[in-house]
Amino acid sequence: MPMRCTRRIAGLIALLPVLAAPPQVLANPFERQLDNGLRVIVKEDRRAPTAVHMVWYRAGSMDETSGTTGVAHLLEHMMFKGTPSTGAGEFSRLVAAAGGRDNAFTSKDYTAYFQQVPKQKLEQMMQLEADRMRHLTLDAGEFAQEIRVVMEERRLRTEDQPQSLLFEQMSAVALQAHPYRVPVIGWMNDLASMTAHDARDWYERWYVPNNAYVVIVGDVDHDAVFKLAERYYGPLVPRALPLRKPQEEPAQSGIRRLTVRAPADLPVVLMAYKVPVVRDVEADVDLYALEMLSAILDGHDAARFSRNLIREQRLATSAGTGYDSTARGPGLFYLTGSPSAGKTRAELEAGMRAEIERVASAGVTAEELVRAKAQLLAGQIYKLDSMFAQAMEIGQLESAGVPYRLNTRMLEKLQAVSAEQVRAVARKYFRDEQLTVAELDPQALPPSARASSTVSRH
Amino acid sequence: MKVVRLFCVLCLCLAGSAAEAVPTIAHWLAPSGARVFFVENHDLPIVDVQVDLAAGTAYDPPGQAGLASLTRALLEMGVQGMDETELSNRLADLGAQLSGGVDRDRASLSLRTLSASDKRIPAFGLLRAVLLSPQFPATVFAREQARSAAALKEALTRPETIASRALWAAMYPAHPYGRQATPESVNALQRADVVAFWRGNYTAQRATLTIVGDMSRTQAEVLAQELSAGLPPDAAAAALAQPQLPAASEQRIAHPAAQAHVQVGLPAIRRGDPDYFPLLVGNYSLGGGGFVSRLMKEVREKRGFAYSVQSYFLPLAQTGPFQIGLQTKKAQANDALQVARDVLAGFLAEGPSAAELQAAKQNLIGSFPLRLDSNRKILENVAIIGFYGLPLDYLERYAENVESVAVADIKAAFARHVRPESMATVVVGGE
Numbered sequence: 001m002p003m004r005c006t007r008r009i010a011g012l013i014a015l016l017p018v019l020a021a022p023p024q025v026l027a028n029p030f031e032r033q034l035d036n037g038l039r040v041i042v043k044e045d046r047r048a049p050t051a052v053h054m055v056w057y058r059a060g061s062m063d064e065t066s067g068t069t070g071v072a073h074l075l076e077h078m079m080f081k082g083t084p085s086t087g088a089g090e091f092s093r094l095v096a097a098a099g100g101r102d103n104a105f106t107s108k109d110y111t112a113y114f115q116q117v118p119k120q121k122l123e124q125m126m127q128l129e130a131d132r133m134r135h136l137t138l139d140a141g142e143f144a145q146e147i148r149v150v151m152e153e154r155r156l157r158t159e160d161q162p163q164s165l166l167f168e169q170m171s172a173v174a175l176q177a178h179p180y181r182v183p184v185i186g187w188m189n190d191l192a193s194m195t196a197h198d199a200r201d202w203y204e205r206w207y208v209p210n211n212a213y214v215v216i217v218g219d220v221d222h223d224a225v226f227k228l229a230e231r232y233y234g235p236l237v238p239r240a241l242p243l244r245k246p247q248e249e250p251a252q253s254g255i256r257r258l259t260v261r262a263p264a265d266l267p268v269v270l271m272a273y274k275v276p277v278v279r280d281v282e283a284d285v286d287l288y289a290l291e292m293l294s295a296i297l298d299g300h301d302a303a304r305f306s307r308n309l310i311r312e313q314r315l316a317t318s319a320g321t322g323y324d325s326t327a328r329g330p331g332l333f334y335l336t337g338s339p340s341a342g343k344t345r346a347e348l349e350a351g352m353r354a355e356i357e358r359v360a361s362a363g364v365t366a367e368e369l370v371r372a373k374a375q376l377l378a379g380q381i382y383k384l385d386s387m388f389a390q391a392m393e394i395g396q397l398e399s400a401g402v403p404y405r406l407n408t409r410m411l412e413k414l415q416a417v418s419a420e421q422v423r424a425v426a427r428k429y430f431r432d433e434q435l436t437v438a439e440l441d442p443q444a445l446p447p448s449a450r451a452s453s454t455v456s457r458h
Numbered sequence: 459m460k461v462v463r464l465f466c467v468l469c470l471c472l473a474g475s476a477a478e479a480v481p482t483i484a485h486w487l488a489p490s491g492a493r494v495f496f497v498e499n500h501d502l503p504i505v506d507v508q509v510d511l512a513a514g515t516a517y518d519p520p521g522q523a524g525l526a527s528l529t530r531a532l533l534e535m536g537v538q539g540m541d542e543t544e545l546s547n548r549l550a551d552l553g554a555q556l557s558g559g560v561d562r563d564r565a566s567l568s569l570r571t572l573s574a575s576d577k578r579i580p581a582f583g584l585l586r587a588v589l590l591s592p593q594f595p596a597t598v599f600a601r602e603q604a605r606s607a608a609a610l611k612e613a614l615t616r617p618e619t620i621a622s623r624a625l626w627a628a629m630y631p632a633h634p635y636g637r638q639a640t641p642e643s644v645n646a647l648q649r650a651d652v653v654a655f656w657r658g659n660y661t662a663q664r665a666t667l668t669i670v671g672d673m674s675r676t677q678a679e680v681l682a683q684e685l686s687a688g689l690p691p692d693a694a695a696a697a698l699a700q701p702q703l704p705a706a707s708e709q710r711i712a713h714p715a716a717q718a719h720v721q722v723g724l725p726a727i728r729r730g731d732p733d734y735f736p737l738l739v740g741n742y743s744l745g746g747g748g749f750v751s752r753l754m755k756e757v758r759e760k761r762g763f764a765y766s767v768q769s770y771f772l773p774l775a776q777t778g779p780f781q782i783g784l785q786t787k788k789a790q791a792n793d794a795l796q797v798a799r800d801v802l803a804g805f806l807a808e809g810p811s812a813a814e815l816q817a818a819k820q821n822l823i824g825s826f827p828l829r830l831d832s833n834r835k836i837l838e839n840v841a842i843i844g845f846y847g848l849p850l851d852y853l854e855r856y857a858e859n860v861e862s863v864a865v866a867d868i869k870a871a872f873a874r875h876v877r878p879e880s881m882a883t884v885v886v887g888g889e
Contacts, residue, residue: 047501048831080749089759092749097817099824101748118827148762152717156765156785160617160715263714266612301534302546311542314601317608341608371550378553378572384502385832445615446714 029394029404030222036238037210040229041394041404042222045387051218052391053125054114055133056399059206062108062179062329063244068194070186071202073106074150078199079113081142083135088142091128098124108180109328110399116388119219123228130232133212136203143196151192154185162262162440166270170438173258174272178249180329210238213398217391249330256436261443266317266338268440269345271352275323275429277331281406287325288413289421290333294323295372296364296422297355304355314340315351326400333429345439359426364419373415380411480853481836483843484675490662492686495844496678497670497836503573505671506837509589509685510845513565513659516634516698524639525647528606529655530558530565535598538591542598545584554581556588562635563775564845573672582681590688592656599649607641621719621886624709628882629723629779633701663692666844670837698776701725703880713887718791721884722798726780726875729773729846733871735859737771740868742818743810744802745769745782750817752801757784763794775846780876791888806876809869823857
């Protein structure tokens with residue numbers, strides 16, 4: 001035992017010359033596919049003696065069916081509840097004992113698990129993740145306990161958050177056929193009637209090596225990591241995946257409006273336009289222009305929404321845009337804000353529409369475009385400061401079906417967007433037939449709220 | 459016995475590897491009087507600069523709660539020769555990011571820029587202008603005052619905000635830490651108040667500068683002097699008083715939310731207190747260690763009462779709080795509160811088990827490299843060390859300080875700092 005320790009320290013000292021070497025290696029990141037279909041992507045980053053290990057499954061809430069919404073996320077919770085070789089709660093205990101941090105996240109497109117660890121603990125993390133990829137216990141008693149935790153999570157993050165409720169309702173109205181209409185955490189009634197069998201079913205269907213990929217970023221040697229991957233993930237048996245139906249959203253033919261009432265003070269207007277997302281990195285044009293449009297409207301404190309709607313017209317206390325061009329399902333471009341005191345939701349909606357119309361009619365300036373591109377470029381360099389952010393970037397692109405190596409190409413295409421292309425997308429997509437408008441109608445708290453009674457104890 | 463000994467060897471080993479990862483902190487006093495902390499690192503073409511001033515909300519004058527926050531927000535909304543739009547455009551043109559904010563002790567400005575001289579030098583110029591020549595234009599003041607009041611009114615409808623504010627008021631009934639902005643206090647502020655607050659608190663003597671990244675020591679020295687030389691002369695603002703321990707209290711506040719928000723806390727520890735390490739290590743087992751803590755096991759894992767439950771110490775310039783927080787559906791709020799109280803009482807009586815202590819040390823020491831594996835994280839850590847005057851070898855000695863904690867130290871430290879007779883309890887939205 002003491003000898004092993006000594007060797008470990010010696011190993012670190014031996015690495016010091018490597019630390020001084022330039023952080024980027026030409027072939028970096030490295031990739032290998034195991035015989036069972038699992039892909040392993042390794043990005044060497046030698047700045048600190050740590051590593052991040054992520055396992056991504058191509059199974060998110062969009063793969064769920066009616067009546068069992070939320071099962072992707074519930075399974076994420078159950079993944080910490082043990083295998084025959086690692087008891088319930090042991091996974092997190094072992095990660096903690098290794099000096100690591102771990103968690104997981106579920107989205108519409110994927111479910112992902114990660115550990116951040118001192119680099120010498122990477123092997124143990126790979127062993128643990130490989131184990132739970134195929135050998136989850138899914139005990140009924142643990143399920144019964146955990147589904148209650150998930151319902152508390154839904155209360156915390158959705159039921160009691162007016163803006164989350166607004167977003168949830170908006171998605172369910174903007175989309176009618178595509179499963180993006182369903183909240184990732186699931187409808188409360190589906191959670192209440194979920195069974196351990198539903199979780200088991202989900203696990204058997206999607207948790208196979210040929211539906212997963214591993215992303216590792218850190219102070220590691222890629223060849224050594226590939227050997228470890230072969231050893232721990234290699235023996236897992238692949239299985240044919242169920243057919244994924246396209247479930248394409250039918251064309252919308254007119255504006256859709258909805259209102260959500262909830263305890264709040266500020267009204268909110270949330271507008272969502274249907275727009276494309278990446279399908280073919282080379283052939284696509286509009287998504288890059290939409291990304292630049294979003295940056296020009298809301299990329300910094302004096303971008304158009306802030307400068308015009310908040311600062312000059314005083315129409316809004318907050319205003320912004322949202323667009324994510326990499327996703328498996330359909331895209332939405334969001335405009336959102338809260339009106340200032342004395343201004344109405346209708347006035348703010350008109351103000352946000354006017355900003356889009358101004359781009360459609362007068363275009364954007366060369367200066368604005370150059371500025372957005374400079375920010376984008378700097379942001380890519382800043383991202384190198386975080387191993388976690390680099391691993392997330394790789395994982396998210398892959399989850400949308402974009403090979404991570406095309407990231408560079410996407411950045412080039414963003415840099416090549418012209419002012420005319422930005423104007424063209426503002427004209428093409430921001431029409432009422434593509435629009436859903438959701439409004440938060442704030443309800444005053446009952447007078448009893450805030451009226452406190454103080455009682456002394458002891 | 460043998461197992462225990464092996465564990466110790468392992469910990470020492472981890473401590474050794476942790477020390478390897480510790481950055482070297484250079485420290486000097488700028489001619490202006492500002493304290494400077496510098497970590498040179500050329501791995502990435504990035505520089506981060508953070509300026510922290512003793513100008514947080516605790517320095518709001520009586521009756522003017524909200525002044526520190528509004529002052530900080532207005533700093534970057536118009537400087538000499540440049541309005542807010544031009545300033546923001548120039549930052550964006552350079553790809554530079556200006557951020558920061560206000561907590562109870564500190565007002566912070568943080569600039570991240572590329573290190574190439576054609577980016578770095580103009581970006582520093584903009585940071586300098588924000589620090590030294592804010593103009594606080596009257597129209598901008600009025601607009602931001604209104605926005606700030608609107609945001610507060612909204613926040614005051616949220617159960618988590620109501621709970622947190624009630625708890626701080628109960629923990630610090632007669633201390634600036636317990637004072638909190640209201641829409642009324644914000645609306646009563648005048649532009650002249652902001653100017654006076656800036657002059658009195660944004661001084662070189664109250665400033666620490668932390669610089670991390672791709673610069674030489676000489677360049678950092680020049681930068682530090684440029685940023686701090688023109689700050690207003692020190693007005694010798696009063697230091698914060700030591701808070702008194704309150705009597706125990708319990709508040710129930712109605713709210714229509716589906717969940718009750720339960721918070722418990724008291725003033726517990728200030729930065730630099732020698733009991734910090736026993737409390738840190740002990741709290742890992744109590745409620746700080748994520749999924750392996752006692753609170754998480756009892757409240758979430760065993761009973762499914764809550765999604766998140768935790769406890770933590772927040773050391774401040776003066777005695778900062780110890781807090782426990784959880785959220786649970788209304789009907790089980792009292793049960794969950796009782797479980798949390800029982801866990802705390804058990805921990806105060808017995809301290810952690812030997813196995814828990816070992817697990818805490820393993821994680822805190824083993825995870826140490828993760829606290830410092832990016833420039834951003836190094837900046838955050840060094841800024842805390844600098845602002846609060848912690849020893850410069852704080853990071854180097856972190857592992858041995860954790861390692862030397864014994865169960866008896868934890869029990870004694872918790873007995874000194876977590877006193878049930880001063881505990882405030884707030885339940886918002888319970889039944």
